[in-house]
Amino acid sequence: METKYLKDWEKDLNCCIRCAYCFEGCPIFKEMGWEIDGARGKAVLSYGLLVGDIEPSQYIVDKLYECTFCKDCVERCSANVQIPDILAAIRADFVEAGYKYDSHTALLEKIDKSGNIFGKELHPPETEEEGEIPVLLGCRFLERTEEAKRYLDLLRALGVKPKVFDETCCGMPYAVLGYKEGFKRQQDKFRESVPGKKIICLCTTCVFFIRKKYPDLEAVYVIDEVVKRLPETAHKKLGIKATYHDPCNVSRGMNMVDEPRQIMEEIGVELIEMPTKGKQAECCGGGGGVLVTNKTLSTALAKNRAEQAIDVGAELLVTLCPTCELNIGNAAKDNGGELEVKNLLDLIYDAVV
Ligand code: SF4
Numbered sequence: 001m002e003t004k005y006l007k008d009w010e011k012d013l014n015c016c017i018r019c020a021y022c023f024e025g026c027p028i029f030k031e032m033g034w035e036i037d038g039a040r041g042k043a044v045l046s047y048g049l050l051v052g053d054i055e056p057s058q059y060i061v062d063k064l065y066e067c068t069f070c071k072d073c074v075e076r077c078s079a080n081v082q083i084p085d086i087l088a089a090i091r092a093d094f095v096e097a098g099y100k101y102d103s104h105t106a107l108l109e110k111i112d113k114s115g116n117i118f119g120k121e122l123h124p125p126e127t128e129e130e131g132e133i134p135v136l137l138g139c140r141f142l143e144r145t146e147e148a149k150r151y152l153d154l155l156r157a158l159g160v161k162p163k164v165f166d167e168t169c170c171g172m173p174y175a176v177l178g179y180k181e182g183f184k185r186q187q188d189k190f191r192e193s194v195p196g197k198k199i200i201c202l203c204t205t206c207v208f209f210i211r212k213k214y215p216d217l218e219a220v221y222v223i224d225e226v227v228k229r230l231p232e233t234a235h236k237k238l239g240i241k242a243t244y245h246d247p248c249n250v251s252r253g254m255n256m257v258d259e260p261r262q263i264m265e266e267i268g269v270e271l272i273e274m275p276t277k278g279k280q281a282e283c284c285g286g287g288g289g290v291l292v293t294n295k296t297l298s299t300a301l302a303k304n305r306a307e308q309a310i311d312v313g314a315e316l317l318v319t320l321c322p323t324c325e326l327n328i329g330n331a332a333k334d335n336g337g338e339l340e341v342k343n344l345l346d347l348i349y350d351a352v353v
């Protein structure tokens with residue numbers, strides 16, 4: 001198989017000394033238990049494909065699509081090997097070689113047709129006044145109209161004048177699943193849709209991805225605005241207890257570990273920490289396309305995280321990523337509903353608005 005995209009990562013793959021520091025935290029390895037499932041196994045497989053020692057098979061393709069892009073391996077790797085980027089490249093080579101999943105094609109067709117992952121005509125909530133700074137809701141919040149309205153009201157209460165616009169997907173699913181051409185197309189549509197160079201993003205995944213793939217845009221994360229403005233804004237103390245799940249794109253991706261915890265303290269939420277937290281926090285199972293590639297695996301990881309929250313005695317888990325919220329929330333419901341899952345933005349809204 002030709003490895004035209006993976007070739008760009010040859011240097012990185014050569015830096016992998018097979019030390020296995022990345023073993024410990026990989027959620028896929030923890031769940032499946034085989035060497036091939038961990039980050040090192042994926043590096044070895046990718047290297048074998050690159051140098052032609054092995055040829056792809058559906059089994060190998062499946063293994064390299066079973067990664068949530070949680071970046072735990074990157075965090076632990078002393079050689080800074082970027083496993084998620086390497087996997088995005090080999091996936092693009094797989095797609096060019098004709099390896100395709102029906103579930104991926106169906107998802108990407110929805111984005112192509114409607115501009116969002118749901119394949120539906122969706123618009124941001126109407127606003128009465130003309131805003132100033134463009135706010136990107138992202139597909140998931142675009143579909144949750146009530147939440148979107150609340151978060152826009154929250155921004156107003158914090159003194160920001162949000163300007164909604166007819167948004168389209170940032171293209172993350174194409175890039176993660178290895179669809180280079182589709183990504184380029186969606187990237188053009190996204191750039192065209194954004195009214196200006198600076199946007200506030202509500203979604204953790206969008207902001208991380210836009211910072212990485214759109215160097216010409218300035219993506220501001222909503223939490224940065226909250227941190228800046230909350231101390232000056234009148235707000236209540238909620239007097240509740242909760243645990244906090246660090247989304248990978250927030251803690252490992254954007255180096256934001258303390259800020260959500262400081263906000264919780266500021267609004268009167270007593271924090272009950274889980275054993276893995278911050279940059280070592282375990283994954284919700286919702287990233288890297290695993291939610292559409294292998295739903296059973298994705299659900300198993302979410303269930304593990306929900307159980308960890310229940311084990312520390314939490315009745316409420318708060319997080320910031322809408323996908324973590326969805327995946328852990330569904331797992332918690334299946335687990336008997338002992339655990340409620342909410343977005344931290346909802347708690348901030350309750351304290352401020
Ligand atoms: S990816 Fe990094 S941590 Fe994992 S085996 Fe290779 S060098 Fe070690």
Ligand code: SF4
Nearest residue numbers: 026067068070071073
């Ligand atoms: S990104 Fe996460 S799931 Fe993927 S190999 Fe690294 S630790 Fe495992």
